[in-house]
Amino acid sequence: MSRFLLSEFIYERYSDRLDRAVSDASVRRGLDIQFEFIPEDGSRLDTDILPEIIGGYFSTDIRENDLGRPFFGAVTRSENLEWLHVAHAGTDDPVFQSLFERGVKISNSSGSAAEPIALTAFAAILALDRGLPQFAKAQREKEWVPRTPAETPRDLRGQTMLIYGLGAIGEKIAKFATAVGMRVVGIKRSYPGASAAGVIHKWAPPEHFLDLLPSCDWLVVTAPLTTETHGLVSDEVMSQLPRGAFVVNVARGAMLDEAALLTHLRSGQIGGAYLDVTQEEPLPSSSDLWHAPNLILTPHDSSPSSGNAERADEYFLSDFDRWARGLPLEREVTDR
Structure with a gap:
């Protein structure tokens, strides 16, 4: 038996x-x-x-x-x-x-859980693009602070999103991005199948990842953690993004250099970020990530849905x- x-x-x-x-x-x-x-x-x-x-x-x-x-x-x-x-x-x-x-x-x-994760990630993307973290801060401090003309956000339409990992989650995020007029570039080992048709504008294998960074406004990481993706979003990677670019990680905390992210958020090299995952979970109360500028954090909780x-x-x-x-x-x- x-x-x-x-x-x-x-x-x-x-x-x-x-x-x-x-x-x-x-x-x-x-x-x-x-x-x-x-x-x-x-x-x-x-x-x-x-x-x-x-x-x-x-x-x-x-x-x-x-x-x-x-x-x-x-x-x-x-x-x-x-x-x-x-x-x-x-x-x-x-x-x-x-x-x-x-x-x-x-x-x-x-x-x-691809759709709820993608919805959560895209909600954070919209929040960062429209400056909602700053308005939330002003609300907590009971301050009425409209944007100045110099702070007017760019149109999301026409911006380029680079998604590392075109699995189910990556494809869902790509669909949302395409729906609002973004240009989507997908990183995947093999050419994506029919499910990605119409939602990405360009495909590239991982070996071309660094070459694509200077032209992307949003870097979104959805790939699984492997020996190849460990430490993927490094100081070098964030330095090669255009100034003010955004980073989103709904994959694994070990794929992103948190110390480098803090440095780049504080300098403005990275305009904002969303992390659903961190290197240490639960995130210690002593972590500087809690106080990082323009960072949205969720406690590895982007996926729940009935x-x-x-x-x-x-x-x-x-x-x-x-x-x-x-x-x-x-x-x-x-x-x-």
């Missing part, structure tokens, strides 16, 4: 589809699969069960119910694990790296059906 680890909530919600896929696994792969539920009280699974676990789904409800530790404690000790699906996008945690090294296939629900969990589950169910039939996974993670 083989076992698949998931929550009882997920099984009850999708039992018909899961059971049908298990029947396919029996016919097509000769697998006798039984579902194993992660204990809701956080207790450990019986060690006798662990060698039988060949797959698992780390769903949103497991994370929200603080059952991540027992779940990953089980899968990391399951010596015959062959596949793990996670409901979120990021797989840069060391626990995933250890599974990759064991040859475990990992897939994710990247894109399930439909995310169901979208994540649909991605899992699609790949569960393929896995049960012995077909290649559609959402397997290849960037590490």
Whole structure:
């Protein structure tokens, strides 16, 4: 017998589809699969069960119910694990790296929160472009401070946005930017597919990143954290942007040099920034980022939306059906 680890909530919600896929696994792969539920009280699974676990789904409800530790404690000790699906996008945690090294296939629900993240990022872009942080400061201080003629903002229409990472999030942001008349340049390893048609004006591979910086007004980072993207937005990168350019990071804190960003915000080289992620989370109260000029901060919270969990589950169910039939996974993670 083989076992698949998931929550009882997920099984009850999708039992018909899961059971049908298990029947396919029996016919097509000769697998006798039984579902194993992660204990809701956080207790450990019986060690006798662990060698039988060949797959698992780390769903949103497991994370929200603080059952991540027992779940990953089980899968990391399951010596015959062959596949793990996670409901979120990021797989840069060391626990995933250890599974990759064991040859475990990992897939994710990247894109399930793409629209809310993109909406949050673009709300920050609009706020920075229209000077809302300054008006918010004036409101707190009960000051009526209209803009002077010299402070009149540029039209957003016609400005250039450089998006590093044209995945689901990057494409959504590109659509919003194109809708208001911005010119969008996308950085991606391979030429973007049909989904990016009409939303980007130019594509370039990562090796041309530095060449594009002097002509972009907005640098938006949405790529996953990998060995190649660690420290991506460096002091050198921010120095090569036009004076007054803006930086947006909704990817990972380790991809941006925070000390350099502070220096450039204070000097005006960077006109403003939005960070949903920081190198240390929670951000310490002693961090200078709290007081940086024209910086919008959110606590790694750009993604929540009521439909995310169901979208994540649909991605899992699609790949569960393929896995049960012995077909290649559609959402397997290849960037590490």
